[in-house]
Amino acid sequence: MGTVVESANQGAGTLPTNKKVTVIFVLGGPGSGKGTQCTNIVENFGYTHLSAGDLLRAEIKSGSENGTMISNMIKEGKIVPSEVTIKLLQRAIQENGNDKFLIDGFPRNEENRAAFELVTGIEPECVLFFDCPEEEMERRLLGRNQGREDDNIETIRKRFKVYMESSLPVIEYYNSKGKVRKIDAAKRVGEVLEAVKAVFAPADEKVAA
Ligand SMILES: Nc1ncnc2c1ncn2[C@@H]1O[C@H](COP(=O)(O)OP(=O)(O)O)[C@@H](O)[C@H]1O
Numbered sequence: 001m002g003t004v005v006e007s008a009n010q011g012a013g014t015l016p017t018n019k020k021v022t023v024i025f026v027l028g029g030p031g032s033g034k035g036t037q038c039t040n041i042v043e044n045f046g047y048t049h050l051s052a053g054d055l056l057r058a059e060i061k062s063g064s065e066n067g068t069m070i071s072n073m074i075k076e077g078k079i080v081p082s083e084v085t086i087k088l089l090q091r092a093i094q095e096n097g098n099d100k101f102l103i104d105g106f107p108r109n110e111e112n113r114a115a116f117e118l119v120t121g122i123e124p125e126c127v128l129f130f131d132c133p134e135e136e137m138e139r140r141l142l143g144r145n146q147g148r149e150d151d152n153i154e155t156i157r158k159r160f161k162v163y164m165e166s167s168l169p170v171i172e173y174y175n176s177k178g179k180v181r182k183i184d185a186a187k188r189v190g191e192v193l194e195a196v197k198a199v200f201a202p203a204d205e206k207v208a209a
């Protein structure tokens, strides 16, 4: 953890650059449609999408010294140590001119959650939870066709196990704080988007609708 914590300069909602940001965590099992709907939210509501998985895959491609370790962990469906992922997220937030971020696929375990809060001082505005049965997620992952090394049945089973054991408790944690907005993610893309839009629509528009 060392360097990340030492470089932190705290204050609720601030980063080391003192940039004040709004963050929404987008969580749900592998294949639940997080990335797909984040693209839709960006188009409709002006957020910047940061996918933890995409940042980790870009880090591998960049030839970073951590690349081999990250690659091995992704192939095994394991969760990369928080300090690595948080540094990438922090950098992406700081480099971006926007102040509203959707953080997709993070936090994935208690360590991710606690370390992010400690290092950045950021508490999420809310958590979008894409709830989808495992059979449907499996079908989608096997059909995803993005050439990902972890979209094979053996790794998919490991990812489901990690999701159940490590990621669901994080969603439970935020649920107990009243922050979770649960979306039925088993429906078609357009229907899921409508449910997502209802979460983002201001309260007065919801009444009018
Ligand atoms: N509601 C949906 N119904 C059917 N397929 C979907 C739906 N949402 C996403 N997909 C497809 O399922 C796969 C996984 O979606 P993705 O957004 O990458 O999920 P995640 O980021 O949660 O793993 C992709 O091929 C995507 O096109």
Ligand SMILES: Nc1ccn([C@@H]2O[C@H](COP(=O)(O)OP(=O)(O)O)[C@@H](O)[C@H]2O)c(=O)n1
Pocket (backbone or CB within 6 Å): 029, 030, 031, 034, 035, 051, 052, 053, 054, 056, 073, 074, 075, 077, 078, 079, 080, 081, 085, 104, 105, 106, 107, 108, 112, 150, 159
């Ligand atoms: N917070 C995170 C997010 C992803 N990852 C790794 O990256 C892999 C792919 O994550 P992803 O979010 O792109 O996967 P999907 O849920 O989108 O299918 C995970 O299975 C983990 O190995 C991680 O270690 N820590």
Ligand SMILES: [Mg+2]
Pocket (backbone or CB within 6 Å): 034, 035, 051, 053, 105
């Ligand atoms: Mg994704």
